[in-house]
Amino acid sequence: MINIKNSIYKIRFLDEISQKNTFIHKLHPLVKLIVSIFYIIMTVSYGKYEIFSMMPLLIYLVLVFNLGDIPLKPILKRSLIVLPIVIGLGIFNPILDNKPIYIFHSISISRGWVSYLSLIIKSFLSVICALLLISTTSMDKLAKALQQLHIPKIIIMQLLFTYRYIYVLLEEFSNIWTAYSLRAPNQSGIHYKLWGPLLGQVLIRTYDRAERIYSAMKLRGYNTEFNNTENDKLILKDYIYLIFWIVFLLVVKFYNIPVLLGSIFTGA
Amino acid sequence: MSHHKVILNNVCFTYPDGKNALNGINIEIHHGESVAIIGANGAGKSTLLLSLVGILFPQKGEIRIGEMPVTKKTLNIVRQKIGFTFQNSDEQLFNSTVYEDVAFGPRNYKLPEDEVKKRVEKALEIVGASHLKDRPPYKLSGGEKRSVSIASVLSMEPDILLLDEPSSSLDPKARRKLINLLNQFKHTKIITSHDLDMVLDVCERTIVIGNGQVVADGNTFEILNNGELLDKYGLEKPFVLQGCPICSNKN
Numbered sequence: 108m109i110n111i112k113n114s115i116y117k118i119r120f121l122d123e124i125s126q127k128n129t130f131i132h133k134l135h136p137l138v139k140l141i142v143s144i145f146y147i148i149m150t151v152s153y154g155k156y157e158i159f160s161m162m163p164l165l166i167y168l169v170l171v172f173n174l175g176d177i178p179l180k181p182i183l184k185r186s187l188i189v190l191p192i193v194i195g196l197g198i199f200n201p202i203l204d205n206k207p208i209y210i211f212h213s214i215s216i217s218r219g220w221v222s223y224l225s226l227i228i229k230s231f232l233s234v235i236c237a238l239l240l241i242s243t244t245s246m247d248k249l250a251k252a253l254q255q256l257h258i259p260k261i262i263i264m265q266l267l268f269t270y271r272y273i274y275v276l277l278e279e280f281s282n283i284w285t286a287y288s289l290r291a292p293n294q295s296g297i298h299y300k301l302w303g304p305l306l307g308q309v310l311i312r313t314y315d316r317a318e319r320i321y322s323a324m325k326l327r328g329y330n331t332e333f334n335n336t337e338n339d340k341l342i343l344k345d346y347i348y349l350i351f352w353i354v355f356l357l358v359v360k361f362y363n364i365p366v367l368l369g370s371i372f373t374g375a
Numbered sequence: 376m377s378h379h380k381v382i383l384n385n386v387c388f389t390y391p392d393g394k395n396a397l398n399g400i401n402i403e404i405h406h407g408e409s410v411a412i413i414g415a416n417g418a419g420k421s422t423l424l425l426s427l428v429g430i431l432f433p434q435k436g437e438i439r440i441g442e443m444p445v446t447k448k449t450l451n452i453v454r455q456k457i458g459f460t461f462q463n464s465d466e467q468l469f470n471s472t473v474y475e476d477v478a479f480g481p482r483n484y485k486l487p488e489d490e491v492k493k494r495v496e497k498a499l500e501i502v503g504a505s506h507l508k509d510r511p512p513y514k515l516s517g518g519e520k521r522s523v524s525i526a527s528v529l530s531m532e533p534d535i536l537l538l539d540e541p542s543s544s545l546d547p548k549a550r551r552k553l554i555n556l557l558n559q560f561k562h563t564k565i566i567t568s569h570d571l572d573m574v575l576d577v578c579e580r581t582i583v584i585g586n587g588q589v590v591a592d593g594n595t596f597e598i599l600n601n602g603e604l605l606d607k608y609g610l611e612k613p614f615v616l617q618g619c620p621i622c623s624n625k626n
Contacts, residue, residue: 123511207394245471266586271469316466322430323467326459327531328483
């Protein structure tokens with residue numbers, strides 16, 4: 108029960124931090140969207156054994172965290188969600204690809220472990236980047252930016268409605284769960300015989316409620332056109348931000364910065 | 376002024392499951408009137424309100440809002456004239472901040488952004504919620520939510536306000552504030568409620584609905600004082616019109 112209430116709070120948490128008023132929050136949503144997409148594309152395009160050359164990518168995240176005044180812990184916690192999937196996906200890498208790549212003294216590390224690690228790093232970088240995007244840009248502004256990119260309206264509507272109705276679903280579910288657990292004190296979880304009717308209830312109630320919300324929207328002139336928040340024009344600051352990150356990402360992709368730095372310092 | 380008249384002419388509505396919700400309703404409401412629609416649960420009040428704004432379309436009869444019939448074609452114009460607040464404010468407030476919510480209607484009508492801003496600020500000021508502007512709606516108290524939901528329809532500058540159970544789930548102080556607020560409005564008001572004391576304070580005219588028909592229509596005080604009529608249709612005299620329990624015991 109507490110878990111559901113918590114997750115409602117948690118989803119809203121991102122909504123709330125997206126309303127802050129920092130340098131990053133004030134940037135044009137379109138610019139942030141493009142930079143994030145580009146960042147993710149660049150991240151996944153690294154070769155599967157290139158761990159060290161990916162390190163400069165962290166700079167972007169660190170800067171957005173700091174300039175956007177985003178709390179680190181909650182975002183990292185949310186990014187853990189993908190961990191099980193990634194662990195599952197890469198689990199056979201170390202077994203299938205067991206040629207040694209590094210040898211320290213007598214311990215050899217196989218290519219499989221390295222590619223496994225790089226897979227995990229890539230997915231974390233991408234997920235954190237996406238989380239940072241929604242914690243610095245509200246959903247409405249993001250939708251507007253997607254529209255400016257000429258993404259079909261129907262896809263954007265799906266996104267907006269899903270995001271809006273998650274609360275509705277969770278709230279209905281938490282109400283039903285409270286009612287259930289108050290009258291079934293000694294049970295942990297819900298008896299399997301009731302799974303069917305209970306889920307049916309949730310579905311019908313959510314549907315009804317969603318219908319009423321939709322009516323409320325229609326009554327205030329909503330006609331599949333979202334006019335929430337007019338995005339401003341791009342200004343110089345936005346262009347500079349965009350160009351800076353694109354150049355940065357391209358540079359770190361094609362020049363192995365850590366190795367370059369290393370060779371400068373060691374004079375090799 | 377006849378242009379904001381609300382006329383219902385022999386309106387009938389049957390739900391898909393066969394339930395007859397409205398059985399030939401005839402009502403005429405004039406500009407600036409404040410009308411309460413009361414009746415037991417399931418009497419057809421909500422169906423009536425929903426058909427006024429074209430969420431439901433009656434199978435028979437005609438509804439006219441200010442000389443304009445409510446049909447699919449006229450919905451946009453009709454809905455601009457009518458501000459409808461839901462019984463549950465949560466269903467009406469779905470944006471991330473109060474400001475966005477109040478601006479939702481005007482923006483949908485494609486008003487320029489500076490006009491939207493003006494309207495939002497004015498609407499919030501009228502309901503006394505200017506300080507809530509940047510708060511997320513789900514963090515407000517019940518009374519604040521109600522005020523904001525009223526502001527969110529006021530920003531569309533409607534001529535007619537439809538309020539579904541406006542005083543439900545409000546604490547006494549918030550309820551009193553709401554009553555005072557409603558009394559300030561010059562709009563035509565149509566209110567459904569079980570809170571008959573509020574009806575007595577806000578509306579000069581009352582329509583009683585029973586089994587999908589108008590069973591009484593007239594002066595609020597007279598109707599709410601008619602114990603027999605109210606009892607027959609699942610209602611009860613408002614507390615202020617019931618005798619004082621202590622004094623009447625003494626006699």
